[in-house]
Each structure stands twice: as structure tokens, then as C-alpha cells.
Amino acid sequence: MSAGPAIAVTSRLTGMACLRCETHWPVAEYEAGCPRCAAEGHAANLRLVYSASADAQGPGPVALPYPQALSLGEGATPLVDLPELAAMVGIGRLSLKLEWCNPTGSHKDRMSAQLVARAADRGATRIVAASSGNGGLSVAAYAARAGIPAEIATGDGLPEPYRCAIAGHGATLVAFADSMARWRHLARRVTEEGAFAATNYRLPAIGTNPFGIEGYKTIAAEMAAVAMPDLVIAPCSRGDLLSGLHLGFGELGRGMPRLIAAEPFPRLARVLAGADYRESFSGETAQFSIAGSTVTWQAVQALRASHGLAVPVADETARLAYAKLAGFGFHAELSAASALAALGTLAAEGRLDGRHAVLVLTGLGFRDLTAGEPAAKEFHRDRRPEWASAQPAQTGASPRPTIQQRDNG
Numbered sequence: 291m292s293a294g295p296a297i298a299v300t301s302r303l304t305g306m307a308c309l310r311c312e313t314h315w316p317v318a319e320y321e322a323g324c325p326r327c328a329a330e331g332h333a334a335n336l337r338l339v340y341s342a343s344a345d346a347q348g349p350g351p352v353a354l355p356y357p358q359a360l361s362l363g364e365g366a367t368p369l370v371d372l373p374e375l376a377a378m379v380g381i382g383r384l385s386l387k388l389e390w391c392n393p394t395g396s397h398k399d400r401m402s403a404q405l406v407a408r409a410a411d412r413g414a415t416r417i418v419a420a421s422s423g424n425g426g427l428s429v430a431a432y433a434a435r436a437g438i439p440a441e442i443a444t445g446d447g448l449p450e451p452y453r454c455a456i457a458g459h460g461a462t463l464v465a466f467a468d469s470m471a472r473w474r475h476l477a478r479r480v481t482e483e484g485a486f487a488a489t490n491y492r493l494p495a496i497g498t499n500p501f502g503i504e505g506y507k508t509i510a511a512e513m514a515a516v517a518m519p520d521l522v523i524a525p526c527s528r529g530d531l532l533s534g535l536h537l538g539f540g541e542l543g544r545g546m547p548r549l550i551a552a553e554p555f556p557r558l559a560r561v562l563a564g565a566d567y568r569e570s571f572s573g574e575t576a577q578f579s580i581a582g583s584t585v586t587w588q589a590v591q592a593l594r595a596s597h598g599l600a601v602p603v604a605d606e607t608a609r610l611a612y613a614k615l616a617g618f619g620f621h622a623e624l625s626a627a628s629a630l631a632a633l634g635t636l637a638a639e640g641r642l643d644g645r646h647a648v649l650v651l652t653g654l655g656f657r658d659l660t661a662g663e664p665a666a667k668e669f670h671r672d673r674r675p676e677w678a679s680a681q682p683a684q685t686g687a688s689p690r691p692t693i694q695q696r697d698n699g
């Protein structure tokens with residue numbers, strides 16, 4: 291283990307607050323989320339609270355816990371307008387936020403830079419993460435940057451490109467048949483060995499350590515620096531990204547876009563319709579980056595507070611959206627393409643209000659070998675939005691292997 295860079299938390303950080311009950315807490319690691327909500331049987335994540343003094347303003351438009359963090363060059367990703375696709379959907383402006391331009395190919399790097407800095411600041415001797423691919427690869431890279439050993443718990447079906455890259459960064463890989471086994475493994479590492487958890491591992495799910503979620507606020511700041519969108523559509527599993535977007539736009543204070551969660555089968559959609567967020571929502575999907583049976587309070591809160599929606603996207607609809615993006619030159623992973631599919635569904639259902647939508651394309655498709663080949667054969671660049679047919683998410687016969695449900699951490 292090499293000595294990593296010196297890490298210091300910003301002097302602006304004054305405390306933490308619960309996303310659900312707003313109780314304030316001192317800065318610490320809260321493995322069970324808000325202690326008060328946990329005691330009431332509700333898992334809820336916390337957010338960071340900063341001093342408001344102007345002279346304490348950091349270098350960027352939003353506060354970060356570790357503004358001089360372990361950078362690998364993350365952030366400042368391109369925002370590309372696609373007028374032709376906007377016209378096909380029937381919206382005034384459509385922009386793509388290319389989060390795969392981050393160092394390890396996904397948005398997770400923004401979180402890992404802050405999270406691994408937190409681990410280093412806490413003197414962690416081991417970082418553990420449960421991941422379907424993107425998160426694990428990102429944590430492995432930033433842990434290597436920090437000189438901290440990492441262990442990534444994955445599923446048996448981890449695509450080979452991820453396996454090679456994670457191992458290349460020197461992280462240990464351990465595979466489990468199901469996501470709950472991975473979470474139990476992390477729990478043992480945390481409670482018995484004092485490892486630093488870089489992903490959720492608890493049930494009911496809470497989400498990732500709030501120090502990491504802060505990193506996603508920069509996506510909101512980068513969007514707002516170009517133009518405040520009306521809609522932001524993001525692929526969603528445990529809602530770390532959605533929550534970070536909500537916190538970021540809230541901190542900027544220039545209005546709150548409607549946040550739309552694209553999900554592979556109804557989870558958040560059921561919660562917004564009245565189900566308890568602590569239930570288990572089973573389903574299978576090939577969109578492995580956003581799979582899993584759990585919903586978090588942070589995701590529910592981000593949607594409710596932004597008057598947002600959850601849009602289930604079946605695998606076949608995601609494949610058609612994948613092909614549509616590929617036809618314009620963008621090779622998204624299937625989970626990322628679900629954002630376009632969700633936009634198409636809203637358009638087809640006549641629920642597309644707003645003039646400017648941004649799709650957060652979270653991950654690159656090269657590593658997702660089951661993504662969209664069948665759909666690509668069906669692609670025609672015409673104006674018939676066949677990919678926008680409002681098919682409710684369902685798991686029918688699939689021409690490609692369907693990956694069993696697994697939480698991506």
C-alpha cells in the first residue's frame with residue numbers, strides 16, 4: 291500500500307441532516323442512516339450541511355466535502371444537443387449529458403472521488419463495495435489512486451471487461467450468486483473488520499454514504515451553467531444519482547427541474563402510487579446497472595420534491611432506445627439508454643410537459659455485451675417513433691439472456 295495524497299475535508303462542512311425528518315446530526319458515518327428514522331423503522335439517508343458564509347464558498351458553484359479530492363479528471367462532461375431526435379420526440383430541446391466521458395466510463399466517478407477521499411480522511415485500511423460493474427470499477431480506480439486496498443463484491447455474471455479492469459486496478463474481486471449475499475458480505479467486512487463501505491449494503495436499502503452522493507451535485511451545476519432544463523431523466527436503482535441531482539439543483543437555487551427516474555420494472559412507480567418504499571419489488575432485467583429489488587427514501591424524496599415521475603422501461607424498449615442512440619453515434623449501455631426510452635414513453639402517453647429535457651447517459655456501452663444487437667437490426671432513422679411505444683415494463687421472451695435481478699449497490 292502506497293501513501294496516498296493528503297486529504298482534508300472542507301471547513302464549510304458543519305453537520306448532516308436527515309432527508310426524511312430533517313433532524314440535524316454531527317458529521318460522522320451513519321451506517322444505518324438517520325438514527326431517529328432508523329429507530330422508527332424507516333431507513334433514510336442523510337445529506338451534508340454547509341456553512342452559508344460567502345467567504346467559505348468553495349471553488350465551484352456547489353459545495354463539495356473534498357473539493358481538492360482524488361481527481362482522476364472526473365466531471366465537466368459534454369452536454370450535447372440533438373435537435374433531430376428532439377423533433378422526433380416532440381420536444382423543443384433535447385440534450386445528452388455524456389457521463390461515460392468520466393475516467394472509468396460512468397457517472398460513478400464523481401461519487402467515488404468524494405467517497406474514497408472520505409475513506410482516506412477516516413484512515414480506512416480497506417474499502418468494500420457491492421457492484422454490478424460501473425460502481426465497482428470506479429471505486430477500484432479511485433481506491434488505487436488513494437493507495438487503499440479495495441474489495442469489490444460482484445455477481446457471478448459480471449461482464450469480463452469489468453473483471454479485467456477491476457483486477458487491473460489491484461482490487462480483489464469476490465463473486466456471489468445474489469445481491470443479498472453480496473450485501474451480507476459487506477456487512478461482515480464493515481462490522482467485523484472496520485472496512486469502509488462505498489455502496490449500500492443494508493436492508494431496507496438506504497443508499498450510498500452521503501459524502502459520495504455529494505459528487506453528483508456537480509452534474510446539476512454543469513447542466514445549469516448551460517441552461518436550466520425543464521426535465522432531467524436519469525436511470526435509477528437506489529437513487530444516489532437522483533438524490534445528488536436534487537441536492538445540486540436545490541443548492542444552486544435557480545429552480546428545480548422535474549426529475550424522472552427510468553427504472554427496469556415498477557419499483558418507484560409503485561411507491562409513488564402508494565406502496566411502502568421498504569417493500570421488496572421483484573423483477574428481472576438485462577439492464578443490470580439499474581437492477582435490484584429495493585427502493586430508497588432518497589429516491590422517493592427526489593421525485594416527490596421535484597414533482598417527478600418514475601417510468602418503467604422494459605428491456606425490449608430499452609434495446610430500441612439503445613439502437614436509436616447508436617444510430618445517432620452514441621453507444622450507451624442498456625441501462626443508460628433507458629433514459630431515452632422513458633422520454634419516449636412520456637411522449638407516447640402525452641405526459642411530456644416542458645421544453646428542454648436532458649438525458650443523463652450514465653455509462654458507456656462497450657462493456658455491456660448484451661446491450662442492443664437485436665434492436666440495432668430493427669433500427670431505421672425515420673420519424674416513426676416506434677421505440678416510443680408505451681409498453682409497460684414486463685418480462686417476456688427475450689432474444690438475449692436475461693440477467694437475474696441484482697442490486698448494483
Ligand SMILES: [Zn+2]
Nearest residue numbers: 308311324327
Ligand atoms: Zn430522520
